[in-house]
Amino acid sequence: MPFPSLSPEEAAALIHNGQTVGFSGFTPAGAAKAIPKAIAARARDEHNAGRPFQIGVITGASTGASLDGELALADAISFRTPYQSNQILRKRINEGKTRFFDMHLSGVSTAILNGSLGKVDYAVVEACDITADGEIVLTTSVGVSPTLCRVAEKVIIELNSYHPATLRGMHDIFEMPLPPNRREIPIYKASDRAGSPVIKVDPKKIVGIVHTHIPDETGEFVPASPVTDEIGRRVADFFASEIRAGRVPKEMLPVQSGVGNVANAVMAAMGNHPEIESFDMYSEVIQDSVIDLMDKGKIRFASGVSLSLAPATLKRVYSDLASYRDRLVLRPQDVSNNCEIVRRLGILAVNTALEIDLSGNVNSTHVLGKDIMNGIGGSGDFTRNGYLSVFVAPSVAKGGKISAIVPLATHIDHNEHSVQVVVTEHGVADMRGKTPHERAKLIIENCAHPDYRPMLRHYCNVLASDGHAPQSLRDAFAMHRHFLETGDMRGVHW
Amino acid sequence: MPFPSLSPEEAAALIHNGQTVGFSGFTPAGAAKAIPKAIAARARDEHNAGRPFQIGVITGASTGASLDGELALADAISFRTPYQSNQILRKRINEGKTRFFDMHLSGVSTAILNGSLGKVDYAVVEACDITADGEIVLTTSVGVSPTLCRVAEKVIIELNSYHPATLRGMHDIFEMPLPPNRREIPIYKASDRAGSPVIKVDPKKIVGIVHTHIPDETGEFVPASPVTDEIGRRVADFFASEIRAGRVPKEMLPVQSGVGNVANAVMAAMGNHPEIESFDMYSEVIQDSVIDLMDKGKIRFASGVSLSLAPATLKRVYSDLASYRDRLVLRPQDVSNNCEIVRRLGILAVNTALEIDLSGNVNSTHVLGKDIMNGIGGSGDFTRNGYLSVFVAPSVAKGGKISAIVPLATHIDHNEHSVQVVVTEHGVADMRGKTPHERAKLIIENCAHPDYRPMLRHYCNVLASDGHAPQSLRDAFAMHRHFLETGDMRGVHW
Numbered sequence: 001m002p003f004p005s006l007s008p009e010e011a012a013a014l015i016h017n018g019q020t021v022g023f024s025g026f027t028p029a030g031a032a033k034a035i036p037k038a039i040a041a042r043a044r045d046e047h048n049a050g051r052p053f054q055i056g057v058i059t060g061a062s063t064g065a066s067l068d069g070e071l072a073l074a075d076a077i078s079f080r081t082p083y084q085s086n087q088i089l090r091k092r093i094n095e096g097k098t099r100f101f102d103m104h105l106s107g108v109s110t111a112i113l114n115g116s117l118g119k120v121d122y123a124v125v126e127a128c129d130i131t132a133d134g135e136i137v138l139t140t141s142v143g144v145s146p147t148l149c150r151v152a153e154k155v156i157i158e159l160n161s162y163h164p165a166t167l168r169g170m171h172d173i174f175e176m177p178l179p180p181n182r183r184e185i186p187i188y189k190a191s192d193r194a195g196s197p198v199i200k201v202d203p204k205k206i207v208g209i210v211h212t213h214i215p216d217e218t219g220e221f222v223p224a225s226p227v228t229d230e231i232g233r234r235v236a237d238f239f240a241s242e243i244r245a246g247r248v249p250k251e252m253l254p255v256q257s258g259v260g261n262v263a264n265a266v267m268a269a270m271g272n273h274p275e276i277e278s279f280d281m282y283s284e285v286i287q288d289s290v291i292d293l294m295d296k297g298k299i300r301f302a303s304g305v306s307l308s309l310a311p312a313t314l315k316r317v318y319s320d321l322a323s324y325r326d327r328l329v330l331r332p333q334d335v336s337n338n339c340e341i342v343r344r345l346g347i348l349a350v351n352t353a354l355e356i357d358l359s360g361n362v363n364s365t366h367v368l369g370k371d372i373m374n375g376i377g378g379s380g381d382f383t384r385n386g387y388l389s390v391f392v393a394p395s396v397a398k399g400g401k402i403s404a405i406v407p408l409a410t411h412i413d414h415n416e417h418s419v420q421v422v423v424t425e426h427g428v429a430d431m432r433g434k435t436p437h438e439r440a441k442l443i444i445e446n447c448a449h450p451d452y453r454p455m456l457r458h459y460c461n462v463l464a465s466d467g468h469a470p471q472s473l474r475d476a477f478a479m480h481r482h483f484l485e486t487g488d489m490r491g492v493h494w
Numbered sequence: 495m496p497f498p499s500l501s502p503e504e505a506a507a508l509i510h511n512g513q514t515v516g517f518s519g520f521t522p523a524g525a526a527k528a529i530p531k532a533i534a535a536r537a538r539d540e541h542n543a544g545r546p547f548q549i550g551v552i553t554g555a556s557t558g559a560s561l562d563g564e565l566a567l568a569d570a571i572s573f574r575t576p577y578q579s580n581q582i583l584r585k586r587i588n589e590g591k592t593r594f595f596d597m598h599l600s601g602v603s604t605a606i607l608n609g610s611l612g613k614v615d616y617a618v619v620e621a622c623d624i625t626a627d628g629e630i631v632l633t634t635s636v637g638v639s640p641t642l643c644r645v646a647e648k649v650i651i652e653l654n655s656y657h658p659a660t661l662r663g664m665h666d667i668f669e670m671p672l673p674p675n676r677r678e679i680p681i682y683k684a685s686d687r688a689g690s691p692v693i694k695v696d697p698k699k700i701v702g703i704v705h706t707h708i709p710d711e712t713g714e715f716v717p718a719s720p721v722t723d724e725i726g727r728r729v730a731d732f733f734a735s736e737i738r739a740g741r742v743p744k745e746m747l748p749v750q751s752g753v754g755n756v757a758n759a760v761m762a763a764m765g766n767h768p769e770i771e772s773f774d775m776y777s778e779v780i781q782d783s784v785i786d787l788m789d790k791g792k793i794r795f796a797s798g799v800s801l802s803l804a805p806a807t808l809k810r811v812y813s814d815l816a817s818y819r820d821r822l823v824l825r826p827q828d829v830s831n832n833c834e835i836v837r838r839l840g841i842l843a844v845n846t847a848l849e850i851d852l853s854g855n856v857n858s859t860h861v862l863g864k865d866i867m868n869g870i871g872g873s874g875d876f877t878r879n880g881y882l883s884v885f886v887a888p889s890v891a892k893g894g895k896i897s898a899i900v901p902l903a904t905h906i907d908h909n910e911h912s913v914q915v916v917v918t919e920h921g922v923a924d925m926r927g928k929t930p931h932e933r934a935k936l937i938i939e940n941c942a943h944p945d946y947r948p949m950l951r952h953y954c955n956v957l958a959s960d961g962h963a964p965q966s967l968r969d970a971f972a973m974h975r976h977f978l979e980t981g982d983m984r985g986v987h988w
Contacts, residue, residue, distance in 0.1 A: 179840025346673025467864030
């Protein structure tokens with residue numbers, strides 16, 4: 001192996017204040033771990049010595065505690081994009097202490113390639129194998145690592161022996177040039193492969209290898225609840241009714257599903273539905289429920305960006321890797337989320353909303369319109385171009401004090417033109433072909449929690465009854481303001 | 495010719511109350527004219543006789559006075575989609591008297607094909623030629639006419655001798671099946687052709703032909719003003735600076751431009767810019783300014799859905815049709831606006847905003863969040879998937895009483911994740927890689943009218959200074975409410 005072996009500290013010492021580092025990682029899966037932690041330690045040392053030390057951080061999406069957590073804690077991040085889900089980092093962003101740019105995940109590669117995110121000094125990429133001529137086999141995610149390796153001045157590898165080198169073949173690295181040199185992406189079904197199993201890097205750019213043996217910092221599986229089960233059942237019933245109506249073929253269209261326990265419940269319910277025989281996933285994050293449904297033969301094939309599994313589930317996959325490798329592929333996020341493929345395959349997109357308003361607009365990102373939760377992620381990529389775009393949410397949060405159905409969403413990530421179906425544990429609002437006032441009625445009567453229906457009806461029928469869309473500029477946020485004043489949206493005075 | 499010749503009244507008599515009719519038309523260009531007018535007369539007669547008569551109306555986009563205007567005036571429309579721009583119809587929609595569903599124009603064909611807009615009984619399509627075996631040559635627009643002809647039970651042709659049969663070859667009819675049977679759309683540059691010059695219809699479905707000689711009901715060219723000229727100059731300067739920075743190639747990327755006098759001014763300025771040599775259009779509506787720039791050699795090729803020209807300009811094109819036909823192509827809107835092509839070609843998208851908020855969200859459709867203006871049209875198709883997405887607007891309207899830059903848009907059609915650049919006559923806000931508070935500052939200082947900068951700064955720095963995004967749930971719409979109370983946004987009390 002022609003590449004020098006480095007300790008994490010030696011690798012961190014190569015990186016200077018003010019530089020931009022692109023790390024592997026899409027969820028904690030496949031994220032760099034040892035080097036970012038060492039960079040955080042270095043930042044603390046520098047800060048203690050009275051010297052500035054901050055870097056720009058670009059990744060595929062969120063990462064684990066050793067990356068976003070440690071770097072945020074050490075105040076070592078000057079700029080962060082495109083997504084995060086770390087508690088410490090989130091707090092700093094919302095306090096205005098760390099600059100964050102929230103991006104559609106399908107657009108990150110283009111922005112890196114054309115330089116609009118600035119120069120990338122280092123790519124720090126986790127791999128399970130690397131050859132002397134610079135062939136890198138990634139681990140549990142692809143993200144934007146191919147692009148980072150392409151544009152970065154220098155590359156450092158975290159060679160993580162926790163992941164077997166036999167992962168080779170799990171990844172499909174298809175890279176797109178900038179326009180005007182783009183051709184079609186030759187993917188016509190979820191299982192098609194269009195690229196290479198490895199990233200190829202000029203070996204001269206690889207400045208060293210840090211050997212590690214660290215599991216992904218993924219969380220444990222979040223269990224379902226009666227509410228998430230009911231949401232799942234309603235989504236599965238809705239798709240079954242679309243099959244019966246002939247709008248979705250019996251062999252199903254590929255499914256995209258968001259992250260978290262609602263998404264897991266939706267997958268489980270689709271797997272259990274007697275009218276849904278089996279289907280493919282063309283999604284972003286492959287969660288535990290997907291592996292379960294593969295084992296049951298309900299999911300035929302899963303395409304994603306990352307394998308974000310609880311440790312025990314990942315072990316199950318690794319123990320029978322040869323079999324799973326034929327039914328799983330990990331792609332760069334600008335391919336997995338690419339509008340061309342999403343439109344062509346006719347994706348059934350199911351994503352989770354923070355809040356949904358009476359016109360069908362969805363807030364995925366900002367609590368009370370101000371504080372970012374995680375970011376838009378890939379939800380816009382799939383929702384905007386999908387064949388059927390569904391948003392799911394429990395009808396209430398905080399023991400009923402917050403309604404997910406509100407007169408007007410305080411931040412709009414997905415608008416009424418792109419959101420077609422809303423599902424809560426109470427029911428389904430199918431908004432296709434409906435006027436805004438008709439949509440409002442459907443959402444109130446089918447999806448809102450019964451406690452909130454009278455006040456939402458009053459808003460819609462009395463306060464905002466005129467015009468094409470229900471909107472009262474005085475009262476649109478009255479429920480939110482009542483919550484801020486009293487801790488409960490109920491009992492709002494209009 | 496095996497098809498019976500019908501009078502408009504005979505054709506109208508075939509259509510019954512409660513049916514859905516798909517008409518040709520994308521802007522007034524190529525819209526059916528004689529038959530909808532006769533249907534309106536029929537509706538009036540039926541209503542006078544005390545009988546109900548209303549039809550569902552599907553088109554490509556907006557149409558002319560003989561279609562939306564006459565049918566709305568006669569109260570003959572039960573349901574309208576996907577777009578409109580007619581004063582009479584708009585009033586009825588905003589009064590809640592006509593049901594309207596506002597759609598992304600790229601999605602209309604899919605919705606018609608899969609039945610989610612209901613059954614289409616008749617397609618009424620304007621043509622310049624038709625053969626005995628059912629080959630239809632369209633006139634000045636394509637819209638969704640191929641899909642309407644495919645799904646409609648019956649087809650009636652308005653054979654309009656105002657348009658020469660030698661238009662054959664101007665259209666490129668590429669039809670896409672529903673998933674899972676979709677392949678790539680083989681278009682790699684604006685001038686590529688992928689389909690047929692004609693729509694092919696089973697002759698048995700064609701129930702008759704109405705012969706007409708009626709010009710398109712397009713308006714006259716709206717002249718530029720010093721403000722629109724300045725916006726145009728700033729947009730052209732911005733693209734030139736992107737070329738200098740190497741983010742846009744010197745040979746340019748294809749340009750999409752919205753409709754109206756601001757769009758015309760932008761095109762003119764791009765044509766006059768010394769650093770922009772020449773470029774292609776891959777757009778929706780081809781306006782007069784495009785033809786002017788073709789004549790000057792600045793536009794090499796223009797792809798669109800409709801040729802919406804002032805009568806004199808269309809005459810110019812027809813007088814030298816052989817030459818223009820090699821440099822113009824008209825496509826179905828699900829091809830022209832398809833995300834696959836928009837992303838692949840790397841479109842530079844320039845669209846007009848009604849209002850723009852401090853996070854970069856754009857309202858394209860609803861005045862004060864309630865009353866629809868026209869609809870989202872194709873602006874979302876191009877903005878969401880374009881290489882660079884720019885919104886333009888004069889900084890103020892109504893003599894300064896309304897600011898286009900507001901704390902929060904009252905309806906959000908394009909969100910902060912998809913809008914990259916905002917341009918008014920005062921300057922450019924390039925929001926790539928910027929946090930929400932940085933974006934707000936750029937928009938205020940570079941784009942807002944000076945009269946409004948102090949109050950917007952106060953909102954941003956005092957009322958909504960905390961959190962990731964500037965948002966005060968109490969004051970977000972205070973400027974709009976002050977306008978509703980006083981007729982002027984200035985002098986708002988926070």
